[in-house]
Amino acid sequence: MNNLVRILLVTVILISTKAVAQVTVSPVMALDQQVSNFVVNAKSMQVIPLPTSGSLQDSYRIKIDATNAVYKDITAYILDQRNLLMYQSGQAFSGLGYQKAIAPFIIQGSIPFTGPKFLILDNRYASIIAKKVNITIEAKLLLTSSQQQKTQQSFEALYTGLKKKLIFPDFNIRVEPCGQINAFSDSFGSGDIHYCTETISNLARTNNEGAFTAIFLHEVGHSLLGLWGVPGNNNEDIADEFATYVLMSSGPNGYALLNRSLEFWQGRDSLAEIQNMLTSGDRHSLSVQRIRNIKENMQRGEAFIKRWNTLIYPHATEETLYAIIKNPSYGDDVALAEKVISERK
Ligand SMILES: [Zn+2]
Incomplete structure (x- = not known):
């Protein structure tokens, strides 16, 4: 085995035996949000901004549940900004949802447009009855x-x-x-x-x-x-x-x-x-x-900290123990820090 191979092997063994912590963050951020007792009055519409990363891959699962005893119908859509304006002005629009659906129901999927997203709850067709709804929003957003x-x-x-x-x-x-x-x-x-x-x-x-x-x-x-x-x-x-x-x-x-x-x-x-x-x-x-x-x-206070010191100090770094001895702060136990250091020698 030549020297170079030997050095490489030793390096590989050293690297593979040394445990190194890794922090990994998924690109998908999941959210879970509840809106309880939300009231949509008769002849009115409510617009709720949805969490979004702005990406095309954001997906939603929204459950609408009405707590009205009898009239459990409501119109609900997930819309992007442009289609929200079209919906509000009564033009043809594209979105995910249902017209006058009986709750509970679920709206699920992605919106094929970038930018902000909204949930609209439309009760403009009702002349008297307000709709009381509980909304569960689950979103999967793509992080930048x-x-x-x-x-x-x-x-x-x-x-x-x-x-x-x-x-x-x-x-x-x-x-x-x-x-x-x-x-x-x-x-x-x-x-x-x-x-x-x-x-x-x-x-x-x-x-x-x-x-x-x-x-x-x-x-x-x-x-x-x-x-x-x-x-x-x-x-x-x-x-x-x-x-x-x-x-x-x-x-x-x-x-x-x-x-x-x-x-x-x-x-x-x-x-x-x-x-x-x-x-x-x-x-x-x-x-x-x-x-x-x-x-x-x-x-x-200190009585609680001191109890835990007895468990933690034997696992403290020397740097920490010497800092305690040199400059003790609230709850620190100098005698215990000195004892732990002397036992390590
Ligand atoms: Zn736990």
């Missing part, structure tokens, strides 16, 4: 490469921050549609995290960076406890505690993100969660319980 890149960079920044603080085998992060507002971790295996695009688009509507980060850290809790071989890796409340601990020990900015994340849980429907618990055996505590637990731990 810069939108994809921006999402990838947000996750890479979070991951790099963790890697600076903690020692753990690398895991991958996949951002993909999964049909629900959720995120998952392979906590008994690779530690890989699957973050659903439905969650990202839901949080983007309220610009809730706190919940975006807290949900990610919850999954990281599952992954790291699993990779470290610690019990509780599959426990939802412990994963919440991990996220709470990381944010609480990250200073005022972490606290602000944690507080903001509570708004997301406050907006969840506890009755729907109970239903889901009964039908699918969901292991998460109800959102009202999660809020209470997080708030209680925030109030426990």
Whole structure:
């Protein structure tokens, strides 16, 4: 074997044995949006802008359900900008939908035009009866490469921050549609995290960076406890505690993100969660319980942080431990950091 081949082989072996985290972002962003108790008065029409990337590949599945006791008919179409104007002025138009259809019904498909898209609900033909509708909008949008890149960079920044603080085998992060507002971790295996695009688009509507980060850290809790071989890796409340601990020990900015994340849980429907618990055996505590637990731990302050320090410091990087010893901040335990460092020598 000549030297060049040997060097190449060694390089290939080194590269293939070194685990490197990858963040992959699907070009398809899935959205799931509910509009409840929407009223379309008699003799009137409502236009609802739809989420769109502007691409021809955007596709929709919209369910219209009327809550009227008897009169459940309504006209509904998905239209692009030009056909909306034609529809409004009573000209021939092209769109997806139905005339005076009896709800519930579903409008499904793509619109073969670029640019903004709209859902119209037309009740102009009714002289007296208003229509009350619940609308479920599911959209699959094609991301531009810069939108994809921006999402990838947000996750890479979070991951790099963790890697600076903690020692753990690398895991991958996949951002993909999964049909629900959720995120998952392979906590008994690779530690890989699957973050659903439905969650990202839901949080983007309220610009809730706190919940975006807290949900990610919850999954990281599952992954790291699993990779470290610690019990509780599959426990939802412990994963919440991990996220709470990381944010609480990250200073005022972490606290602000944690507080903001509570708004997301406050907006969840506890009755729907109970239903889901009964039908699918969901292991998460109800959102009202999660809020209470997080708030209680925030109030426990240093006492809560110090308990978690005993689990986390043995996995902290030397850089982090020396920083704690040199310049301790709220909740830091200098004696414990010194002990961990001396045991490593
Ligand atoms: Zn979980």
